[in-house]
Amino acid sequence: MQLREVWSFYKGTFVLIGKGSKAYYIWLAALLSLMGIGVVAYLHQLNSGLGVTAMRDQVSWGFYISNFTFLVGVAAAAVLLVIPAYVYNWGPIKEIAVLGELLAISVICMCLMFVTVDIGRPDRFWHLIPKVGILNFPSSLLAWDVVVLNGYLGLNLVIVVYYLYKTYYKRVSNKAFTTPLLLLSIPAAISIHTVTAFLYNGLGARPFWNASILAPRFLASAFSAGPAFMIILFLLIRKYTRFKIKDEAIHKVAELIAYAIFINLFLFGAEIFKEFYTGTKHLAPMEYLLFGLHGHSALVPWIWTAIIFNLFAFLIFLIPETRNNHVTLVMGCVLIFVGVYIEKGMGLIIPGFIPDVLHEIYEYAPTGIELLISMGIWATGLFIFTMLLRVAIPILNGDFHVADDGVGSYIGDQLFLVSPTAKPTPPPDKPPG
Amino acid sequence: MSDQKKKDDHAFRLSRRKTLKGLVAGVGALALPASTASASVWEEFFQRHFRELSKKELKDVLARLEKDYSKQYGKQVSVKATPPIEGVKFGYGLDLSRCIGCRRCVYGCVAENNQSRDPQIHWIRVVQLEKEKGVDFDVAEHYYNPKKVPEKGHFYMPVQCQQCENPPCTKVCPVQATWQETDGIVVVDYNWCIGCRYCMAACPYGARHFNWSKSSIPADEINPDTHYLGNRPRPIGVVEKCTFCVQRTREQPGRYPACEEICPVGARKFGNLLDPESEMRYLIENKRVFIFKEDLNTRPKFFYFYAT
Amino acid sequence: MSRRSVFPALLTIAALSLALVSISTPANAAKKKYFDRSGNLVVEEKTAAEMSRVYKVQNREPEKTYAVPPPPFSEDIFPCSDCHADMEPNLQRRQLEDMHTDIVLHHAEGQRWCLDCHNPNDRDKLRLVSGEVIDFSESYRLCGQCHGDKFRDWKVGIHGKRTGYWNGDKQYLLCAHCHNPHDPKFKPLTPKPPPVRPGQARH
Numbered sequence: 001m002q003l004r005e006v007w008s009f010y011k012g013t014f015v016l017i018g019k020g021s022k023a024y025y026i027w028l029a030a031l032l033s034l035m036g037i038g039v040v041a042y043l044h045q046l047n048s049g050l051g052v053t054a055m056r057d058q059v060s061w062g063f064y065i066s067n068f069t070f071l072v073g074v075a076a077a078a079v080l081l082v083i084p085a086y087v088y089n090w091g092p093i094k095e096i097a098v099l100g101e102l103l104a105i106s107v108i109c110m111c112l113m114f115v116t117v118d119i120g121r122p123d124r125f126w127h128l129i130p131k132v133g134i135l136n137f138p139s140s141l142l143a144w145d146v147v148v149l150n151g152y153l154g155l156n157l158v159i160v161v162y163y164l165y166k167t168y169y170k171r172v173s174n175k176a177f178t179t180p181l182l183l184l185s186i187p188a189a190i191s192i193h194t195v196t197a198f199l200y201n202g203l204g205a206r207p208f209w210n211a212s213i214l215a216p217r218f219l220a221s222a223f224s225a226g227p228a229f230m231i232i233l234f235l236l237i238r239k240y241t242r243f244k245i246k247d248e249a250i251h252k253v254a255e256l257i258a259y260a261i262f263i264n265l266f267l268f269g270a271e272i273f274k275e276f277y278t279g280t281k282h283l284a285p286m287e288y289l290l291f292g293l294h295g296h297s298a299l300v301p302w303i304w305t306a307i308i309f310n311l312f313a314f315l316i317f318l319i320p321e322t323r324n325n326h327v328t329l330v331m332g333c334v335l336i337f338v339g340v341y342i343e344k345g346m347g348l349i350i351p352g353f354i355p356d357v358l359h360e361i362y363e364y365a366p367t368g369i370e371l372l373i374s375m376g377i378w379a380t381g382l383f384i385f386t387m388l389l390r391v392a393i394p395i396l397n398g399d400f401h402v403a404d405d406g407v408g409s410y411i412g413d414q415l416f417l418v419s420p421t422a423k424p425t426p427p428p429d430k431p432p433g
Numbered sequence: 434m435s436d437q438k439k440k441d442d443h444a445f446r447l448s449r450r451k452t453l454k455g456l457v458a459g460v461g462a463l464a465l466p467a468s469t470a471s472a473s474v475w476e477e478f479f480q481r482h483f484r485e486l487s488k489k490e491l492k493d494v495l496a497r498l499e500k501d502y503s504k505q506y507g508k509q510v511s512v513k514a515t516p517p518i519e520g521v522k523f524g525y526g527l528d529l530s531r532c533i534g535c536r537r538c539v540y541g542c543v544a545e546n547n548q549s550r551d552p553q554i555h556w557i558r559v560v561q562l563e564k565e566k567g568v569d570f571d572v573a574e575h576y577y578n579p580k581k582v583p584e585k586g587h588f589y590m591p592v593q594c595q596q597c598e599n600p601p602c603t604k605v606c607p608v609q610a611t612w613q614e615t616d617g618i619v620v621v622d623y624n625w626c627i628g629c630r631y632c633m634a635a636c637p638y639g640a641r642h643f644n645w646s647k648s649s650i651p652a653d654e655i656n657p658d659t660h661y662l663g664n665r666p667r668p669i670g671v672v673e674k675c676t677f678c679v680q681r682t683r684e685q686p687g688r689y690p691a692c693e694e695i696c697p698v699g700a701r702k703f704g705n706l707l708d709p710e711s712e713m714r715y716l717i718e719n720k721r722v723f724i725f726k727e728d729l730n731t732r733p734k735f736f737y738f739y740a741t
Numbered sequence: 742m743s744r745r746s747v748f749p750a751l752l753t754i755a756a757l758s759l760a761l762v763s764i765s766t767p768a769n770a771a772k773k774k775y776f777d778r779s780g781n782l783v784v785e786e787k788t789a790a791e792m793s794r795v796y797k798v799q800n801r802e803p804e805k806t807y808a809v810p811p812p813p814f815s816e817d818i819f820p821c822s823d824c825h826a827d828m829e830p831n832l833q834r835r836q837l838e839d840m841h842t843d844i845v846l847h848h849a850e851g852q853r854w855c856l857d858c859h860n861p862n863d864r865d866k867l868r869l870v871s872g873e874v875i876d877f878s879e880s881y882r883l884c885g886q887c888h889g890d891k892f893r894d895w896k897v898g899i900h901g902k903r904t905g906y907w908n909g910d911k912q913y914l915l916c917a918h919c920h921n922p923h924d925p926k927f928k929p930l931t932p933k934p935p936p937v938r939p940g941q942a943r944h
Contacts, residue, residue: 120628120670686909
């Protein structure tokens with residue numbers, strides 16, 4: 001790998017991301033403006049303190065950490081593609097595994113952003129850097145999370161960039177280099193989610209989280225919502241770009257989702273049984289979540305929405321006809337994504353604090369600033385993902401590679417985002433929906 | 434760790450820090466208007482963890498803080514860093530059969546420890562409980578406000594940092610910004626805390642409080658006798674907590690904590706758990722004592738008791 | 742043995758043991774049995790004469806004195822001798838009609854009156870049951886006569902309040918600093934304001 005080659009590769013990608021159809025520009029502009037709003041909102045929060053959020057001592061984590069928790073699951077779910085692709089060497093998914101890894105990269109970036117906006121002193125981030133500051137490893141699970149999240153991010157970046165770089169230069173990846181990394185990314189994905197679960201799990205002060213079923217539930221819900229998000233993305237990608245994704249791959253992922261939803265529902269039921277049948281004082285947060293406590297019931301409509309969505313989604317993914325029909329499949333994906341977003345976002349974080357440790361009830365609902373900042377981060381995540389796809393898809397399609405002179409770049413795909421009707425090549429398989 | 438290794442480690446850290454310093458200063462110089470980029474801001478930014486400061490560095494830090502606070506509040510504010518006294522482990526006793534829930538302790542603590550008035554931070558929370566139910570927080574009333582206390586059929590339980598022997602809060606801090614001192618007091622380095630609030634999630638007693646906004650203390654109400662790990666004015670975005678009035682109790686002779694001193698019914702007791710003659714030892718050995726949330730194995734050094 | 746013969750036999754045994762007990766009781770009258778702290782049985786031999794002897798304080802160690810702030814007298818009332826010096830003490834238990842009518846005794850008023858605690862011969866002093874005359878600054882000894890458990894706790898700093906230094910000199914408060922001796926129940930206080938509810942805080 002020569003420096004000159006690396007430079008020309010990156011130069012090429014920068015040229016590439018500047019090119020695209022009108023839809024592409026509009027999409028980017030929309031994301032950028034949302035990001036801008038988010039930045040302004042964050043500057044306001046930086047200036048005034050976290051008092052602009054609805055978080056207080058009673059509920060000391062809120063919407064940001066809820067989003068963080070959910071997104072760690074989405075990031076971890078990339079492994080669901082890596083396992084069939086590389087462990088079982090299954091072709092159809094191997095072609096799209098790299099998309100899962102790209103998603104993981106974007107989503108981990110979102111996770112890191114959500115943590116950053118949540119901390120009171122982002123200026124002191126360097127205290128977390130080992131040797132420069134003090135990382136309280138291995139005592140603090142948050143230190144573990146810093147390590148595994150960054151590790152997972154690094155791992156995926158290396159795998160994806162190496163693979164795309166090699167493909168760009170029309171070379172074959174060195175299996176001896178990539179295979180161990182890919183295999184490592186499997187436990188790494190599981191570990192980011194397990195560690196994040198343990199972060200809450202290990203607190204005796206919060207009985208709602210202090211259940212050993214928490215980490216398995218985390219994984220099960222991650223493996224339902226993450227791949228559901230990916231299926232929607234795959235369908236969009238193959239509809240609006242020139243990238244081809246086989247139906248079998250999508251159906252395989254959908255089938256895996258069915259198992260994951262089942263396990264998630266089963267574990268949830270197990271927890272419900274244990275809490276309600278025993279009926280100790282520790283039932284209070286669960287009661288708050290499902291039925292309301294002492295007249296406070298802000299989460300009740302949300303969690304029932306989530307439960308109903310999850311059940312419906314389970315039926316859709318369970319029945320092969322609905323699972324393989326792309327209209328119902330997309331419906332199922334949306335339902336499970338939204339359901340899990342509620343269930344393990346706010347539905348997981350907030351009852352940890354309600355009632356609080358002295359049994360005070362302060363009902364938390366995010367403020368406008370929190371929503372704007374979170375929206376900005378989601379836009380940033382999508383922006384990063386779009387950028388990554390803009391480079392990766394043409395490389396994978398063979399539309400972006402080194403020019404014949406071995407120095408410049410060949411860009412075969414000038415548009416990237418195209419309307420399905422204007423597609424120069426007929427869509428692969430039957431058109432979705 | 435050998436001394437040489439420690440030294441190497443230190444040197445390494447220092448050189449890294451210098452690199453970082455240069456980098457950030459460079460970026461900062463571009464980003465920050467010159468007026469706000471005063472030397473003290475940067476000194477604070479690069480300040481190391483309290484326990485890593487050399488004697489000289491600590492002296493400089495305290496002097497800088499004294500200067501900043503004195504300027505901010507318009508009067509001489511002293512900041513000390515009195516270390517723990519050897520052979521001392523502080524314990525606190527609270528007589529539930531005496532407490533009448535008057536909240537004098539809450540406000541005595543606010544005045545002594547320079548807690549923010551707005552947003553309001555209270556290190557002590559007094560809850561009203563029902564005699565019929567005992568220590569059952571399901572029926573805890575935090576905002577009781579009758580004409581007179583105690584109210585019939587109720588008793589009162591003040592809750593503050595329990596100074597656990599096995600503190601769940603220090604364990605979870607990702608940057609070791611909070612730790613237990615040898616005299617058993619759990620402290621926070623307000624200049625090292627990153628404000629992640631993991632400790633607040635971990636504390637079973639609601640004893641940790643966050644500076645959600647800039648703290649406000651009227652200049653004429655500031656207590657100028659402060660401790661680095663205790664009652665000095667806190668910056669925004671960090672966690673704070675009860676320190677058993679470290680600025681008072683670590684003196685020789687040591688004053689009682691402010692809450693103990695202000696209690697009109699003498700329900701609050703304080704002393705050295707390692708001294709067999711102390712009132713703490715007497716009450717533990719002779720009275721009916723309980724510790725709050727015993728099953729969590731936090732081993733509080735805050736003992737609730739019934740004198741009668 | 743048939744069932745019919747068991748019952749009379751039992752009755753006989755019971756009657757015999759009853760008789761034995763009644764015979765042995767007077768003989769053991771001077772034997773006092775009690776258990777010490779470790780739970781060992783202690784039997785003390787005492788003659789009837791010894792047991793009926795009047796208890797007399799002899800060479801008792803004087804009670805330790807404690808540093809206290811000045812007693813909380815009502816305004817302009819002390820020294821009492823200003824008025825009482827020339828008055829013949831009237832030991833007759835009665836309702837006061839001319840002076841001190843503001844004092845309403847709510848402190849076991851059925852069992853006592855002024856001169857059970859106030860010394861009739863020198864009004865600037867208090868008087869213990871033993872006849873010992875003590876200063877107002879030692880009033881805890883007077884209270885301690887009945888409230889032994891509180892007195893014991895007070896001495897070690899558990900009941901009531903001490904100020905000063907946890908590892909240095911301490912000052913005790915007298916019982917009377919918190920409890921009006923004529924009406925000792927602790928008076929309710931107005932609580933300080935409750936904390937601001939999180940939803941209502943301004944930021």
